[in-house]
Amino acid sequence: MTDVVKMRQIEKAFGANVVLKRVDFALEKGSIHALLGENGTGKTTLMNILTGVYTKDQGDIEIDGAPATPASQQQIAFIHQELSLVNDLAVYENLYLGHELKHYGVLRRKEMITTAQAFVDRIGIELDVTAMVRDLNASYKQITEIVRALMRDAKVIIMDEPTTSLTDVEINDVFKMMRSLRDQGVSLIFISHKLNEVLEICDTYTIMRDGVVVSSGQVTPELTEVQLSNQMVGKELANSEIYQPRPLGKPVLTLKGLTKAREFQNVDLVVHRGEIIGVTGLLGDGRSELFSAVVGATTFDAGQVLVNERPVRIKTTADIKRYGIAYLPKNRKENGIVPDLNIEENLALPILGRLSHGGLINRGQLTATVQRYVKQINIKVADVKDVIGSLSGGNQQKVLLAKALCTDPSVVILDNPTQGVDVGAKAEIYHQIMDLAKTGISFVILTSEIAEIQQLCDRVYVMTHGEVRAELPHGAVNERDIMLVATGGKLD
Numbered sequence: 001m002t003d004v005v006k007m008r009q010i011e012k013a014f015g016a017n018v019v020l021k022r023v024d025f026a027l028e029k030g031s032i033h034a035l036l037g038e039n040g041t042g043k044t045t046l047m048n049i050l051t052g053v054y055t056k057d058q059g060d061i062e063i064d065g066a067p068a069t070p071a072s073q074q075q076i077a078f079i080h081q082e083l084s085l086v087n088d089l090a091v092y093e094n095l096y097l098g099h100e101l102k103h104y105g106v107l108r109r110k111e112m113i114t115t116a117q118a119f120v121d122r123i124g125i126e127l128d129v130t131a132m133v134r135d136l137n138a139s140y141k142q143i144t145e146i147v148r149a150l151m152r153d154a155k156v157i158i159m160d161e162p163t164t165s166l167t168d169v170e171i172n173d174v175f176k177m178m179r180s181l182r183d184q185g186v187s188l189i190f191i192s193h194k195l196n197e198v199l200e201i202c203d204t205y206t207i208m209r210d211g212v213v214v215s216s217g218q219v220t221p222e223l224t225e226v227q228l229s230n231q232m233v234g235k236e237l238a239n240s241e242i243y244q245p246r247p248l249g250k251p252v253l254t255l256k257g258l259t260k261a262r263e264f265q266n267v268d269l270v271v272h273r274g275e276i277i278g279v280t281g282l283l284g285d286g287r288s289e290l291f292s293a294v295v296g297a298t299t300f301d302a303g304q305v306l307v308n309e310r311p312v313r314i315k316t317t318a319d320i321k322r323y324g325i326a327y328l329p330k331n332r333k334e335n336g337i338v339p340d341l342n343i344e345e346n347l348a349l350p351i352l353g354r355l356s357h358g359g360l361i362n363r364g365q366l367t368a369t370v371q372r373y374v375k376q377i378n379i380k381v382a383d384v385k386d387v388i389g390s391l392s393g394g395n396q397q398k399v400l401l402a403k404a405l406c407t408d409p410s411v412v413i414l415d416n417p418t419q420g421v422d423v424g425a426k427a428e429i430y431h432q433i434m435d436l437a438k439t440g441i442s443f444v445i446l447t448s449e450i451a452e453i454q455q456l457c458d459r460v461y462v463m464t465h466g467e468v469r470a471e472l473p474h475g476a477v478n479e480r481d482i483m484l485v486a487t488g489g490k491l492d
């Protein structure tokens with residue numbers, strides 16, 4: 001097999017932070033290659049160098065057997081987690097955005113539709129190019145983005161955690177497309193922390209640790225998730241049981257008949273002191289909308305929210321703090337991080353008031369608080385005074401998690417809390433949550449990861465189209481039943 005990409009002895013530093021050290025990376029033509037490693041190990045930086053977004057300090061890059069040029073780097077498409085589609089345009093308009101076919105300034109709409117549809121059909125995807133992007137489910141949005149790259153002649157497609165916000169059914173659609181592209185000679189780089197998916201879809205892999213390649217090879221049937229994760233962290237990951245049964249207290253958060261037209265209907269739910277509940281379902285289940293209304297970020301039409309068994313109406317961030325609730329919304333780029341603030345300020349934002357006396361922040365206390373979390377959940381940072389954008393994606397997520405926890409809340413609502421977080425750090429975060437629950441803090445975890453529910457939750461609510469359709473206790477949580485309910489079926 002020939003290599004479509006060859007990177008040799010790549011080096012890169014950001015200031016004093018040496019991020020890549022003599023990295024060799026090769027990608028075979030017509031293969032799916034996993035790029036693995038803990039958060040902050042340099043995967044994204046290496047790919048940004050491959051596509052020409054960052055310059056390398058040292059090393060060589062070959063694309064299709066010739067030294068890389070800006071033109072050949074253009075044929076490598078980097079599809080990020082946050083997709084760049086315009087919701088209010090049709091699929092074909094997105095496919096041609098910035099490259100529209102025109103005749104004397106007039107759009108050749110028909111030709112764009114026919115050509116785009118033929119292209120989509122040829123790669124075996126069932127997608128109507130005149131559909132509006134806003135009406136597509138998450139997998140078809142991913143697929144549209146990939147098709148756009150292919151229409152611009154991409155030879156290599158880099159996918160950064162493409163399945164993070166997808167459900168199992170949608171993941172299958174994306175995998176189907178990846179296999180079909182591979183069979184047509186396109187090469188794909190799959191960056192992921194979901195090792196089961198790596199074993200399912202990838203042909204080859206490269207594992208990085210602290211800016212160095214520690215191993216690479218074929219994905220064989222004998223290869224296991226444990227082998228991969230041990231190489232990623234450089235030691236045997238302890239496989240200790242996370243879930244521990246605990247005595248639970250009185251209800252701390254109760255929802256009664258909570259309803260909002262077209263989003264959620266008649267939701268009854270209760271969280272006890274020290275309890276960890278999960279809320280899950282497929283895309284469009286309404287769980288994020290429900291809790292965004294509970295914390296006052298949006299509104300609801302009918303029903304009641306009770307804190308400590310007393311009705312409350314949460315309207316402002318001051319209210320949620322007063323009631324002891326902390327909330328981590330999903331989509332960290334849009335809703336979570338404050339890009340202009342540094343890492344320390346982002347983490348401690350909700351408690352800056354508490355750490356201030358007479359208008360002056362107690363820097364000693366601030367540093368101590370931040371350092372505690374940096375250590376506890378292993379946030380990989382060069383300097384906490386750097387802007388948050390200089391952190392790797394997974395480490396930004398950990399900062400946001402620490403931000404929710406540092407307020408000493410009674411109830412913590414976490415939407416997709418371990419998005420982009422590596423396996424080792426996930427386990428650390430789960431242990432933290434379990435330890436905090438033992439002290440009486442309650443958690444609501446909104447997630448589509450069944451393993452997350454199984455490891456953490458005392459109970460899980462399964463939602464479909466805005467309604468709670470089932471409630472399962474810890475021992476009864478299994479993928480089959482959850483999927484059955486989530487897709488509209490009934491448990492016996």
Ligand SMILES: Nc1ncnc2c1ncn2[C@@H]1O[C@H](COP(=O)(O)OP(=O)(O)OP(=O)(O)O)[C@@H](O)[C@H]1O
Nearest residue numbers: 014019039040041042043044045390391392393394
């Ligand atoms: N623009 C930047 N300025 C300064 N430092 C940066 C910049 N981009 C990345 N880094 C640093 O480079 C290191 C590697 O980050 P990178 O994003 O490549 O990690 P990653 O392996 O992709 O992690 P993740 O799995 O969390 O996405 C990190 O220490 C990060 O702080």
